[in-house]
Amino acid sequence: MTDRLSTAFSAPRPALVCFVTAGDGDTAANLDALVAGGADVIELGMPFTDPMADGPAIQAANIRSLGAGTTTADVFAIAAAFRARHPVVPLVLMGYANPMVRRGPDWFADQCAAAGVDGVICVDIPPEEDDALGPQLRAKGVAPIRLATPTTDAARLPRVLEGSEGFLYYVSVAGITGQQQAAQGSIEEAVARLKSATDLPVAVGFGVRTPEQAEAIAKVADGVVVGSALVELVGEHCGDAPQHLRALTAALAEAVHTAR
Amino acid sequence: MDSKPNSFRTQPDERGHFGDYGGRYVAETLMPLVLELERAYRAAQADPAFKAQFDDLLEHYVGRPSPLYFAERLTEALGGAQVWFKRDELNHTGAHKINNCIGQILLAIRMGKTRIIAETGAGQHGVATATVCARFGLPCVIYMGAEDIRRQQPNVFRMKLLGAEIVPVTSGRGTLKDAMNEGLRDWVANVHDTFYIIGTAAGPHPYPEMVRDFQSVIGKEARQQMQDRVGRLPDLLVACIGGGSNALGLFHPFLDDPEVKMLGVEAAGHGLDGDEHAASLLGGFPGVLHGNKTYLLQDEDGQITEGHSISAGLDYPGIGPEHAWLKESGRVEYTAVIDDEALEAFQLLCRTEGIIPALEPAHAIAAVQKRAKEMDRDAIILANLCGRGDKDIFTVAEKLGVEI
Numbered sequence A: 001m002t003d004r005l006s007t008a009f010s011a012p013r014p015a016l017v018c019f020v021t022a023g024d025g026d027t028a029a030n031l032d033a034l035v036a037g038g039a040d041v042i043e044l045g046m047p048f049t050d051p052m053a054d055g056p057a058i059q060a061a062n063i064r065s066l067g068a069g070t071t072t073a074d075v076f077a078i079a080a081a082f083r084a085r086h087p088v089v090p091l092v093l094m095g096y097a098n099p100m101v102r103r104g105p106d107w108f109a110d111q112c113a114a115a116g117v118d119g120v121i122c123v124d125i126p127p128e129e130d131d132a133l134g135p136q137l138r139a140k141g142v143a144p145i146r147l148a149t150p151t152t153d154a155a156r157l158p159r160v161l162e163g164s165e166g167f168l169y170y171v172s173v174a175g176i177t178g179q180q181q182a183a184q185g186s187i188e189e190a191v192a193r194l195k196s197a198t199d200l201p202v203a204v205g206f207g208v209r210t211p212e213q214a215e216a217i218a219k220v221a222d223g224v225v226v227g228s229a230l231v232e233l234v235g236e237h238c239g240d241a242p243q244h245l246r247a248l249t250a251a252l253a254e255a256v257h258t259a260r
Numbered sequence B: 001m002d003s004k005p006n007s008f009r010t011q012p013d014e015r016g017h018f019g020d021y022g023g024r025y026v027a028e029t030l031m032p033l034v035l036e037l038e039r040a041y042r043a044a045q046a047d048p049a050f051k052a053q054f055d056d057l058l059e060h061y062v063g064r065p066s067p068l069y070f071a072e073r074l075t076e077a078l079g080g081a082q083v084w085f086k087r088d089e090l091n092h093t094g095a096h097k098i099n100n101c102i103g104q105i106l107l108a109i110r111m112g113k114t115r116i117i118a119e120t121g122a123g124q125h126g127v128a129t130a131t132v133c134a135r136f137g138l139p140c141v142i143y144m145g146a147e148d149i150r151r152q153q154p155n156v157f158r159m160k161l162l163g164a165e166i167v168p169v170t171s172g173r174g175t176l177k178d179a180m181n182e183g184l185r186d187w188v189a190n191v192h193d194t195f196y197i198i199g200t201a202a203g204p205h206p207y208p209e210m211v212r213d214f215q216s217v218i219g220k221e222a223r224q225q226m227q228d229r230v231g232r233l234p235d236l237l238v239a240c241i242g243g244g245s246n247a248l249g250l251f252h253p254f255l256d257d258p259e260v261k262m263l264g265v266e267a268a269g270h271g272l273d274g275d276e277h278a279a280s281l282l283g284g285f286p287g288v289l290h291g292n293k294t295y296l297l298q299d300e301d302g303q304i305t306e307g308h309s310i311s312a313g314l315d316y317p318g319i320g321p322e323h324a325w326l327k328e329s330g331r332v333e334y335t336a337v338i339d340d341e342a343l344e345a346f347q348l349l350c351r352t353e354g355i356i357p358a359l360e361p362a363h364a365i366a367a368v369q370k371r372a373k374e375m376d377r378d379a380i381i382l383a384n385l386c387g388r389g390d391k392d393i394f395t396v397a398e399k400l401g402v403e404i
């Protein structure tokens, strides 16, 4: 199943990874707009009441989604329907541990596999607690995608890489989503460091908002992740969100795909 | 747990797990920090100078040891077991919270951190943190839910007088858990210079262990004082539970004394049958929040639900992981007390002993009220009077329909 991820990242050009929150607006239409705009990988946020690593934009999206009554079953229904419409576009779930382990890690891994989910990014399960979900995901062929951050030093990096699959997500700033962007120089240095330690593709996110930023990062990284800027469009435009998502995604995709 | 451990005092393991609970469920950005904190704490534990400084401040700044007090008139009124109180409400700043803050700020200084953050619910931990920050000249940012700011005006003003910056938190329902989320968000963004003083025995390892250790001064003193005064240990310890720090502080030094029974008292709010309570152990399920695996108030999808209690210090939807383990191992019994019972116990203590308790320990007193009657007159109950009620008089007046 992770084939879809490796295919997306093995293209000769860098990949654009786009995030929206499940259950925030018409998610199916939003996801289709991202694909139509040129997104290579979809990151679908699982809403949580306590999104500790997220800034105001994604917090608000979580609240809108839960306010609209989104359940875990809805998230998997959205994922499965996406998979039926888009057989080759990789889909990754991103969220927090508690909704993922609530019915047990085996249940969650089964649901992911059944819905055609390629990978899972769980913000608050570090390698030290991998037992809580990692083995179950790997057993079902779902990639546990880990985060590396500016605080992940050389001594710690092997620990993070062990058991990581799919791609490595480099969080470019020590902070929450949607805030300031890291200096380009520090991103280049970090990506070089990560790439010398792993064969996994390295995607860079947190604070990327514009095609210009995305292009600069795509010159060095295998992928660029954009979240808050897209989620803000969903919040702002409600029913009209898909056309705005598509336009921004297209501009980002153009910048990322032609960066090198 | 199928067999009894040899000791109940050796938790957590090296990964910070108390049986199935605890651990370090934090974002990668924080992970190196949490590991560094653990190393620093181990070094401090091994350093006699750290302990000397801690003890000195507890004695001369906090006012320890706190008295052990036989509540004669309350005992008479209840007509059962003798009721004794550990008087931590007499501490500087009016609650047990300062014991932990002294320990953590000394550690922060050892680590070279120059900025302190904390979350607060009732404001007691916020006041204690602001106090130690003033004492050591460090800038202090306190995250507090907007609803709690409304409920706890006197403490908000106290923190401001002490020089703290109060940041109102409006996400969620604007209570303690939301303040903790905001504290964690601040910490990830300021890892280089900031120390997060967590106010209860919860959060990622090593916080639950560290907070318990700093609060254990309560139980260590009480153990000695009991021996000195009556020549034996108490039959039952009782303490209220928000996150569980005052309870662990009292219980932990007694955990390997099998003759001493223990009762933790959660807040049942409007009752355990509905959603309006804060009893994570009795009314919740295991899950992961704020860096640890523990019992949580949550729905079937793992969304966290908001606790309710008349007491702002108890309405946290989680509980320290060591309590989750002590519950499952059967060493500690847990019960819950509703708002009205706590309110009644609050008034009872005022009138029988001339002590205005905080609404948090009023829950412990309500449980004592029930248990004392069922026990022999020569039995001894020791309850933790972990905070004074000055901060709560407005809430109580409102409940009693009095305008002040």
Ligand SMILES: Cc1ncc(COP(=O)(O)O)c(C=O)c1O
Pocket: B095, B096, B097, B121, B122, B123, B124, B125, B199, B200, B201, B240, B241, B242, B243, B244, B245, B246, B247, B312, B313, B314, B358, B360, B361, B386, B387, B388
């Ligand atoms: C006086 C008092 N007691 C108890 C608590 C609950 O915390 P814990 O369970 O950690 O002792 C608080 C929290 O604010 C408090 O102020």
